[in-house]
Amino acid sequence: MLATIVLFGSAIGVRSIALGMLLGSAAAVIILFASASGELGLRGTNRGEENKVVRSFLRNLPFLMTGMLTFAAYPLVDAFWAARLGEGAVSYLGYAQRILIAIGGLVVAGPFAILATKFVETEREGTRRFNEAMLASLSWLLVVLSPTALILAVLGDPIVMILLQRGQFTADSTRYVGTLLLLMSPGMVAMLCGTILFRGFFARNDYRSPALIGVLWTAAYFGLAGTLSTFMGVSGLAVAYSVVWVLTLVLGFRLFLREDFKKLFMWRKAAYVSKLAVSIAITFVTMQEVRDLLMDPSESYAMISLITRAAVTAFIALVVFGLVSWKILKIVPPRST
Numbered sequence: 001m002l003a004t005i006v007l008f009g010s011a012i013g014v015r016s017i018a019l020g021m022l023l024g025s026a027a028a029v030i031i032l033f034a035s036a037s038g039e040l041g042l043r044g045t046n047r048g049e050e051n052k053v054v055r056s057f058l059r060n061l062p063f064l065m066t067g068m069l070t071f072a073a074y075p076l077v078d079a080f081w082a083a084r085l086g087e088g089a090v091s092y093l094g095y096a097q098r099i100l101i102a103i104g105g106l107v108v109a110g111p112f113a114i115l116a117t118k119f120v121e122t123e124r125e126g127t128r129r130f131n132e133a134m135l136a137s138l139s140w141l142l143v144v145l146s147p148t149a150l151i152l153a154v155l156g157d158p159i160v161m162i163l164l165q166r167g168q169f170t171a172d173s174t175r176y177v178g179t180l181l182l183l184m185s186p187g188m189v190a191m192l193c194g195t196i197l198f199r200g201f202f203a204r205n206d207y208r209s210p211a212l213i214g215v216l217w218t219a220a221y222f223g224l225a226g227t228l229s230t231f232m233g234v235s236g237l238a239v240a241y242s243v244v245w246v247l248t249l250v251l252g253f254r255l256f257l258r259e260d261f262k263k264l265f266m267w268r269k270a271a272y273v274s275k276l277a278v279s280i281a282i283t284f285v286t287m288q289e290v291r292d293l294l295m296d297p298s299e300s301y302a303m304i305s306l307i308t309r310a311a312v313t314a315f316i317a318l319v320v321f322g323l324v325s326w327k328i329l330k331i332v333p334p335r336s337t
Contacts, residue, residue: 060207067198067210070191070248073218078237080222081229089234092173095164096180096238100152100188107148108141108192115196119203131260134200138193145192149185156181180238187242190249197252209255213248220244 004020012019075094082089115137122133152159156178165174201210221244228236254261 063207063211064202067201067207067214069214070194070217073214074221074241077218077222077225081225081237082234085229085234088173088176092176092180092234093237095160095177096184099159099163099177099181100184103152104145104148104188104192107144108196115199119200123203127258128260130200130204131257134197134256138196141193141196142189145189149189152188153182153185176234179235183235183238184241187238187245190242190245194245194249194252197249197256200256201252209252213252213255216251217244217248220247 001017001020001024004023005016008016008019074097078093079090082093119130119133123130157174160174160177160181161171164177165171198210201207221240224244225237225240228240230236232239
């Protein structure tokens with residue numbers, strides 16, 4: 001993408017971004033196909049075994065694609081409703097969503113890479129063991145993600161100002177996007193937990209439940225976004241995003257845990273609630289202290305300030321990445337032999 005923008009940006013403008021994404025995705029598919037055939041053991045197998053693998057993949061592909069509507073449909077719904085709300089509404093939503101996904105992704109990148117394999121190994125030990133592993137993983141992730149969402153809510157304006165406020169992106173634009181970050185932060189927590197839950201479904205070879213969730217999510221978000229946007233404007237879309245994702249996560253838990261759904265009440269234990277409350281309280285007090293500093297950097301040292309803040313942010317992201325990954329490895333141990 002970067003190479004395409006540099007080479008063709010001056011000639012075709014913003015379309016170079018789309019062209020770079022297309023070329024990069026195509027190259028990724030080719031490379032992954034070449035390597036995955038060996039990893040999956042297709043090479044050297046007889047034709048009948050290979051056809052069985054391909055048929056299984058094609059049979060489940062429609063359910064997989066339908067389940068992914070939870071992540072693919074919201075830009076289309078936003079474009080449909082936000083286009084009726086005035087100039088800039090679609091762009092503001094797009095900026096907020098990209099910031100949420102980028103920052104949230106830093107926190108859960110480790111679990112995403114680890115849990116797919118761990119869940120497959122744990123699933124072989126039985127349904128109850130798998131459900132316990134899922135609950136333990138998500139309960140701890142909630143402790144990490146909730147303060148992350150609070151950081152975005154409290155520091156939304158300075159984050160947007162540092163990242164985007166230049167050129168025609170004015171202070172008013174910063175306030176709009178900052179407000180959307182505040183309203184969409186709870187949805188980010190539920191969405192990232194939902195992606196972990198989806199990996200559990202796939203490890204269990206259950207593709208129909210994610211497909212059902214995808215259809216219900218799309219219908220619910222379309223309806224609620226249209227209703228709330230009529231009297232709340234673009235903020236209604238942000239509220240709908242959070243509400244629908246929280247409800248979707250609850251539905252996903254119900255479908256995944258089945259008879260063990262009552263084990264959710266273990267989250268009401270005083271120790272867990274206290275840990276979550278302390279984590280949120282410390283984060284809130286800390287963010288309030290640094291907010292004014294971020295919103296009023298010294299003009300004389302603006303570039304030094306920006307570089308310093310970027311370096312500190314990168315360091316914190318790496319620490320969080322390492323801690324979360326280490327904790328997930330301890331929560332979901334390898335399959336016993």
